[in-house]
Amino acid sequence: MAREDGDVIPVSIICHDLETLQVTWNPDPLARQNLSLDFRYGDHVLHSCPRYFLLGGFTSGCIFPSRAGLLEVTLRDGGGATVFSRRRPASVWLKPRPPWNVTFFWTLEAVTVSCPAHSYPGLDYEVQHRDPFDEDWQTTSEPQCNVTVGRLDPGRCYDFRVRAVPQDFYYGLEAQPSDWTSVTHWRGAAPAGDRTDGWAASCDSGHDSPRSSPLPLACGLAALLTLAMLLAMLWLRRVKDALLPCVPDPSGSFPGLFEKHHGNFQAWISDSQATALAKPEEGHDVILPRGKWAEPEDHPAPGELGSRALVSVGGATFRLDGSGYMTL
Template structure:
């Protein structure tokens, strides 16, 4: 059978060759010497001035790794001169760079390499934070400018808000000359800025810069703070109203609680004020107290012009005979000698004045005033 054509052999060989190159490159990049030995890396290029490479050592606790690197493929590896330590063990390295380019490095455990890798440091760019912001106001707009960084394909972001805004509002431009519209010159604004690397030029692994220091502007003038002009007085007012309302509700609750307690549990009168001497002289023994006080109850004083009368006996009335009229005698102490006085006609002695507010009984020509303790026998 004749051998296959050369073109057919190339078509069969090239896919296999490409796969072999890919696997070799992947093995060289990962640098795995055994399963589970790979480290988790983080690389940050600080404005093409310093590169920070850190690794996670949680799977290799208590081991000091060695970091060697070179910036040119033809150079020899050199050891890291500035390690980053974590719990006393190496966890990263800081490298001084001066330009964009490749970085070749290897992380080793003693002489055994755990990871060998090369990368472009621009893919991990973190620009420097913009500084020296300048503000040019014109009516309801302001233009913010600053010094551009020394490389291109960047985006400058300016954010602003007032003390009454919950979120920041952004404006962006490819140079540090950003205009913000629709502002109120009477309000005090917060401004801050940062720089981002464009993804189409640097990739998706870049980092935005840190925010610049917040600047306060009002009526085109620099302010130390916006809180004193806006939120602080409002905060004092709200806090005062809340405190007053809290105290008022507390007092109202206490008053309501006192009334409810008074209704549910009325106060019991103190017997010491109704029974004098019960507790002072007799230590609360009511039987002893009543023996001493039952015969010494104070008498009610009579008003001037009234005679003291105590009804004890009943009024006895005997009916007169039809032929011979006789004097009716009363044995009640209310009228002790009424019959004799009327018979003799002695007007020198006046009978007791009948008490006011008692019952009146009429019998023939006689009228009697009765109280609760009197009765009549016929």
């Protein structure tokens, strides 16, 4: 924003690619008023701004078409007083658009950067490059968009960006360079003997770069591996539960077996039988089958059950067969 005598407020003017004029200013909220803009080319009739920008509810800019000839721009406050005025060619405020369709062609130790030329003269084309070990950009400039950058290693990856710069003697000091193109990453094609095929090959931005770090990738892989292990453990647990159901606790069905007799089944059943004989009214019946091996009125003493005796204890019926018990 250049200021001259008579300017009340700073104003920025940009002529985008000789096609559109953009005039911007900072509104004064304390003044509580909008500024109005008028413009004309040559001696034509004044035109009011066709499109205003607003900031905080007040006008802060205007955009209108660019034309050949002398441009007059006037800003007025709410009372009609002039707060800014200029009368110059629109090209004085030129800002070209960034280069487009940029191509890269490699020779043995150099790359040639090319792009279509703008439709108007008086521009320089700057190519900046750096390898992964450079902290600063290296600049090469030519008046045509056919710039050769030398002393490069075709096997190394380089960053490139390009812009168009208005020449001072052609447009003046208020013209601005274009924005940079997006940074691209290129290297020469794989050499065949002492030559390359000439075409640039795209490469990753982190190639040969000491600034890059494998830590984020390693952390991501570790997280994925941990998640996979947790899912596998959960799946195996479900399979185990399905194939191996829980074994019921026998202490609920045989009270006293573990608490009193520490799992000694012979002692437990003998004690249970003695209790049943002493207290038949509690529902623990001793069933002695009649036959040639047992008399109806005989009752074996506790701990001396006869062969093939039936015993009902703890909700289960057992038969003594030889020296072992079988559940019925």
